[in-house]
Amino acid sequence: MGRIPGRTQDGGPEVAFRFTPAAGSVRPAGIDWSPAVTASPLRVALYVPALAGGGAERAAAVLASGFREAGCRVRLFVDFDAPENRGFLDPGVTVTALGRGHGAAVRALAGHLRAGRGDPAARLDVVLAVGGAANVKLTLARLLARASVPVVLSYHGRSDVGRGLLGGLAFRLAPVLTRLAARSVCVSQALAHHLVEEWRGAAARIAVIPNAVPVEAALPAADAAALLARPPVILSVGRLAPEKEFPTLIRAFARLPGEPRLVILGEGPERAALEALAGSLGLGDRVALPGYAASPWPAYAGARVFALSSRSEGFGNVVVEALASGLPVVATDCGGPREILDDGRHGALVPVGDEAALAAALAEALARPGEPGPRRDRAARYATARVVADYLALFGGVGHGGLSSSPGPA
Incomplete structure (x- = not known):
């Protein structure tokens, strides 16, 4: 079992790696966690290939906006413009398109x-x-530039979920990448163990x-009675891709008595297969696949229950969104959701x-949706401001001697 040094929120001694939900992070030892005192705002840049439809892409937009709200000067680098998650981006964030193609970017x-x-106005404090x-790509760019700006990497999903060529390389090269970077962030304890134990990350x-989720935008149910008064709609949200295991959800839905409805928000290559499966099970118009929704909050507000059927989730933004909406959550025990649901205290966990x-x-x-209040309280732990504060603490260590921008020991 790998061990990741950390400190509790109260500054206690080094402990075995663990997730601290109230703080939202595990903080490595040896870092000055006091806020940085600077004469000018922190200049933060984020790099994501595009703000396409996906959890990591949404997290990038939300984080960039959160840094801006916290008073930072923020730049967002993308390879090309994509509209799906642009609505989550503060207009004050400067967006720079690098160009299509990995080499050009x-x-x-x-x-x-x-x-x-050579230009202080263009200097960045952290990327x-x-x-x-x-x-x-950011690691390669920093090496090519021979730049001293500290770089922080982040991992948002396991290696066994389709990540493309470069996404796979991020794990195969983890022993090198995590030593070249000032720090590498994982969005859940389970993902950090995966990176360390299976891929020899430092x-x-x-x-x-964890990911920042704009929970303040939720439209939560008032109480259990309000939930029970809603139509028996089960909502799921995610890309229509194999790792989401929507066929399992549809087959499970087919077992339910009565006439509930299932709504799956998302788009992807499995659409035709899922529609065919629903038809073959005789579910007719009780299964709806309305496509990708840039703002899913109204869909949560119209559902009684939220379901997640994935085989693997590095975190699970949608689980937090459902909790923020007051919905009872039923999720497969696939990584990140266990941590969000606090080992099943805030939702049901079932085998993948x-x-x-x-x-x-x-x-x-569906029969007993329960009180939404404790779920909303749980979701508040992942609010943007809390997560941004953890990142700013990490960045503060970058600029004040607690965090080296050059390779260091494992």
């Missing part, structure tokens, strides 16, 4: 990192990569900070791929 990004050496491909240079267990838990939640 790396060279352009290196130019921006290099520019700070955060969001996602596996961004981790690889444990001492890894922190856990077990449609009978999933159906039983959904039936129970």
